[in-house]
Every structure is written in structure tokens, then in C-alpha cells.
Amino acid sequence: MTNLILEQICQVFDIAYRKGWTTSCWDGNASVSFAGEDFFYISTSGIPKHSFRPEHFLRVKILDDHWQRLSTHPCTDALSPTGEIPVHWPMHRHSHSFQTDRVILHLHPTHVIAALHAGHDLNEISARFPNLKRKCRIAPDIENLPESADLMAEKTFQHLGLDSQGCIQHDIVAIGGHGVVSVASDPFTALSYVERVNHIAEVVLLSGK
Numbered sequence: 001m002t003n004l005i006l007e008q009i010c011q012v013f014d015i016a017y018r019k020g021w022t023t024s025c026w027d028g029n030a031s032v033s034f035a036g037e038d039f040f041y042i043s044t045s046g047i048p049k050h051s052f053r054p055e056h057f058l059r060v061k062i063l064d065d066h067w068q069r070l071s072t073h074p075c076t077d078a079l080s081p082t083g084e085i086p087v088h089w090p091m092h093r094h095s096h097s098f099q100t101d102r103v104i105l106h107l108h109p110t111h112v113i114a115a116l117h118a119g120h121d122l123n124e125i126s127a128r129f130p131n132l133k134r135k136c137r138i139a140p141d142i143e144n145l146p147e148s149a150d151l152m153a154e155k156t157f158q159h160l161g162l163d164s165q166g167c168i169q170h171d172i173v174a175i176g177g178h179g180v181v182s183v184a185s186d187p188f189t190a191l192s193y194v195e196r197v198n199h200i201a202e203v204v205l206l207s208g209k
């Protein structure tokens, strides 16, 4: 089961790369925790997204207030987890008590970034497209941030409504000048949230309104 989900994340990375939502080695990342477990897997830096394999994920133990790298595959011994791991591990902190798996997917979808750059408010706009936002709870947008994974994490948790039990109020949040963070119980649902929000952004940009 673990390998299946990691394979699916690899497929999602490949799809995102072909859409231009992640650029080869450095952009975009993902992690997954499993219901009832106290560890998660996270993508490493420096591997091209279109050739990502399950052995390129690091297994990480969840501690009270931090994380610890666990045994790895020889392929990942020299690799580091994504520098945006602060956005991931706190959302896996309560996985031991979750009933479902949790996948966190961070991508740079082009039309979302363009719409925010043009001054659109995706959260407000999405209310006008009830069918497009169906089954996808879109959080209020995050303004442009300085390059800081800790600040990105703080704002992401705040806007997703992450509570002390690890529950969230929204499925996806857009970050100005950067991308999105999507949370779901499986990789393809997480991708579908990105696709829905990007579709809304594309429609709005094409409309010119």
C-alpha cells in the first residue's frame, strides 16, 4: 500500500511537470502519512520530478515538536528532504489518531500564480463558479511572502484552519507569487483540487474580468 501511494505521487509529479506546474529538480514537493502511524514520507530535493521514484522519498518519524529522518534507501542517503518540510510535518503530527491517510501536495500552477499576480482574489472568485469548486474547500488566499519556509508554513496552517488535533477547514490554499498547498487523503484527489483551482483561475484570466 505504501509503495502504491508513493507511486501515485510520482505519477502526480509527472503530470504536474508536463503541465509546467513544477520545473524539474527544485519546484514542488509532497508528503504522505498513513492513518494510525507516527511517520511520514516526504520528497527529496534535487531529483527531476518527471523521473521521481518511490525510493526517492525519505521516511521521517514524527516527534512531539520536530521530525527525525529514519532509515532510507541507498538512493536517498545523499539527499535531503525538501526545504519546505516545515509546511509538511506539522500537518502529519496527529496521523497516529487519524482515520484516513493524508497527502500534502505543493505545486506552482501557472494560472493560479498569474491570477493572484493580476490582483484576483481566488477565494472570492471561486464562489461564482460553484460547479468548479464543488467538493473542494478553497481557503482565503495568502499574500505574497518573503522566501521563508517557516513563514510559508505559518500562513498555510492559519489559512487552512489547522487546529490542535490536526484537522483542517479547507482543502487547498493559494500563495501569491508562489503556488498552492493541497491536502487530501490520496494523491489524485490532492491533484484534483489543484486542477479545479487552476481551472477557475484560467477561466477568469481568459474572461478578462
Ligand SMILES: [Zn+2]
Residues within 6 Å of the ligand: 027, 028, 106, 107, 108, 178, 179
Ligand atoms: Zn514552492
